[in-house]
Amino acid sequence: MNRALPREGLVEAGAYFYPVRVYYEDTDAAGLVYYANYLKFAERARTEMLRRLGIEQEKLREETGTVFVVRRCTIEFFMPARLDDDLVVATRLAHLGGASLELDQEVRREDAVLVGLSLAIAALGRSGRPQRLPAALRAAILSLNNTTNRMAHAR
Amino acid sequence: MNRALPREGLVEAGAYFYPVRVYYEDTDAAGLVYYANYLKFAERARTEMLRRLGIEQEKLREETGTVFVVRRCTIEFFMPARLDDDLVVATRLAHLGGASLELDQEVRREDAVLVGLSLAIAALGRSGRPQRLPAALRAAILSLNNTTNRMAHAR
Amino acid sequence: MNRALPREGLVEAGAYFYPVRVYYEDTDAAGLVYYANYLKFAERARTEMLRRLGIEQEKLREETGTVFVVRRCTIEFFMPARLDDDLVVATRLAHLGGASLELDQEVRREDAVLVGLSLAIAALGRSGRPQRLPAALRAAILSLNNTTNRMAHAR
């Protein structure tokens, strides 16, 4: 499916899909993608998802002082990715709180889920303290899909 | 305390302590250590810990076919590290199974714990299936400290 | 122009153009792209250029034993790239030898050249010694553009 994915990814069925090609820089001497690099793929996908939803993080920071900070991340490694693999990162909203959100991400190769990530992200204001998510941001994130909760329950 | 730490780290009080200096390569435009890079620091510490315990992973692989694979990793980000920080990674055994082990790691700056990691690691044989840890390896890991469990309970 | 570039880049006017977005992972505490990371961008572009020209490096290695090795690289840093920049890597053939080639690469942001690279690359065979480039490979690389030499002279 990723053959059809544009550089900037796409939103579909309550999730955001972002394509990642594996290059030498991503691999290690075991011939596989180095374990820390899945976090890079996941962060690229989150950045492009926000951009796709109309949110430029730098602009958001300048205008409202809001920055996003990862508080906790759980990664499960099911199968390794390899050089030249054409991967897809699927991202969906797991929970939206007042000053925080939780995302589930999967790194996939065709129909196989290689790596699963679960992230707790806090919104901080200029003071460094938790800050309520701006309404426009909240609406944008929720627009990701109104079927999100149903999907999460169905897992 | 890391001022006193040698390059190869040291074992003390049931844990292994490994020094890490933060360079430009580790930081990002937020002025902090990029979140994926703590996984690099943690992996360096695990490698040096094994070396310190007399285990060369490459030699182990050649002789017994055993490789270690991270199955699951949970990271909690409490406070950020910055350029030039002189950090210490503390590693201790949380659980030793027949073909797996669990490690707790902390990235510290002086007395503060910046990042906490909890890892489940599997030992695989040449076939790619779980393999019982070789006795010498088991003994080496246990030698890390017989006070480990007591410390874990005391947290 | 990169807005129009597809993920896999395109060949035009004797050069190959490949798009690169700058993410947090690419930047450092100075707020700019870390200097080593331009080499990653350049390698991604070379890999995709070859793929675009019909050459899968892994397949080439299996069938003919040929691998490419960078022997020398000169990088000039004119202006820095920043977070969120949408860059283009332009690659063209500077010289094609019997068992080697030279490439010129530029990292551009709109009309500005930020970084220039000049690489000498050797083809090695299974023995690790220089190996004449297979004819199909030579043809593919030359197909990059027959105006290449003229452009190089015109610089």
Next chain:
Amino acid sequence: MNRALPREGLVEAGAYFYPVRVYYEDTDAAGLVYYANYLKFAERARTEMLRRLGIEQEKLREETGTVFVVRRCTIEFFMPARLDDDLVVATRLAHLGGASLELDQEVRREDAVLVGLSLAIAALGRSGRPQRLPAALRAAILSLNNTTNRMAHAR
């Protein structure tokens, strides 16, 4: 010799020697150190050399506005480094100008030179324009060794 090198390296015979261990993060699927990562090793060595000479770059920037920027870098790859290698980066002054300096760096494994780097570095002031090197900095760098020029000629 690097077995004897402390974490922070040492100055000897007109050069600064800094130890680097190769971890999985540094390697790629070819089983070798990824070509861009030698630039990381080299930058670590330059940072520690300055620290060793009494110069904290962050403090220098705050007090005098001076920052160092790499303008040009030439890298020659003679032989590859591999996982677990215990390397040494040797750094020496090639030329000291009014607002710039040139450094030669070598990445070595025992007696073999694996990679050679030659860097032109500019000192910039708060305005982003070239700035004369502060006298204390100039003295510190020259203290690296008064035999430097002789050594450079003898190569």
